[in-house]
Amino acid sequence: QKEVEQDPGPLSVPEGAIVSLNCTYSNSAFQYFMWYRQYSRKGPELLMYTYSSGNKEDGRFTAQVDKSSKYISLFIRDSQPSDSATYLCAMSARGATNKLIFGTGTLLAVQP
Amino acid sequence: GAGVSQTPSNKVTEKGKYVELRCDPISGHTALYWYRQSLGQGPEFLIYFQGTGAADDSGLPNDRFFAVRPEGSVSTLKIQRTERGDSAVYLCASSSNQGAGELFFGEGSRLTVL
Numbered sequence: 001q002k003e004v005e006q007d008p009g010p011l012s013v014p015e016g017a018i019v020s021l022n023c024t025y026s027n028s029a030f031q032y033f034m035w036y037r038q039y040s041r042k043g044p045e046l047l048m049y050t051y052s053s054g055n056k057e058d059g060r061f062t063a064q065v066d067k068s069s070k071y072i073s074l075f076i077r078d079s080q081p082s083d084s085a086t087y088l089c090a091m092s093a094r095g096a097t098n099k100l101i102f103g104t105g106t107l108l109a110v111q112p
Numbered sequence: 113g114a115g116v117s118q119t120p121s122n123k124v125t126e127k128g129k130y131v132e133l134r135c136d137p138i139s140g141h142t143a144l145y146w147y148r149q150s151l152g153q154g155p156e157f158l159i160y161f162q163g164t165g166a167a168d169d170s171g172l173p174n175d176r177f178f179a180v181r182p183e184g185s186v187s188t189l190k191i192q193r194t195e196r197g198d199s200a201v202y203l204c205a206s207s208s209n210q211g212a213g214e215l216f217f218g219e220g221s222r223l224t225v226l
Contacts, residue, residue, distance in 0.1 A: 004154075006154070008152065041219070041220075042219055043116070043203055043205070043217030043218050043219050043220055044155065044203075044215075044217050045216075045217065046214055046215065046216075049214060088154050088155070090154075096168075098143065098145065098160045098162075098167070098168060099157050099160065099168060099170075099171070100147075100155075100157060100215065101157070102154030102155050102156070103154050104152065104153055104154050105152075105153075105154050
């Protein structure tokens with residue numbers, strides 16, 4: 001079993017839809033949770049970063065962490081065609097914060 | 113440059129050959145990371161440098177892989193006796209501190225071993 005599980009998709013939604021992306025994990029030592037966006041043939045870029053449990057909002061993006069369930073989510077409101085990309089969850093443990101463990105990524109397509 | 117620069121962007125080699133991949137991090141970033149991303153997978157940690165020293169090399173798959181960062185800036189990932197299974201995108205990232213999460217990635221070096 002992988003430490004981080006993520007549905008690879010693809011996920012196709014119409015423009016303006018609310019998108020929900022999720023990851024589950026098994027390592028209870030994970031404390032830092034991130035979402036990266038990766039366009040085709042580009043490097044990942046950080047979207048959201050949260051520490052421990054709770055919610056964080058940034059514009060159209062909301063990240064949620066539920067440590068009791070070992071489950072994290074990224075919500076995208078009013079999705080745009082430019083949001084079409086692969087979304088990677090990543091996490092790290094206290095004392096090993098430099099070593100990110102990534103999910104496989106979910107490929108999202110927002111149809112105009 | 114403003115971002116992390118990786119060269120070459122594409123490398124095709126034959127099985128058994130030696131390969132070097134170069135990473136030029138963001139100026140002033142003390143931490144440098146190498147990850148490997150296979151098709152349809154997320155990036156997989158290889159090695160982390162803080163300054164000139166490898167602080168964590170636990171992700172290097174075997175002794176054919178080696179990385180250096182002699183002056184605390186540019187890093188080179190070296191792969192000896194390449195195998196077809198080494199084909200992947202090798203991503204370099206840098207960050208301004210040891211902290212979690214805010215890694216700035218380059219566009220990667222796509223290695224194909226025939």
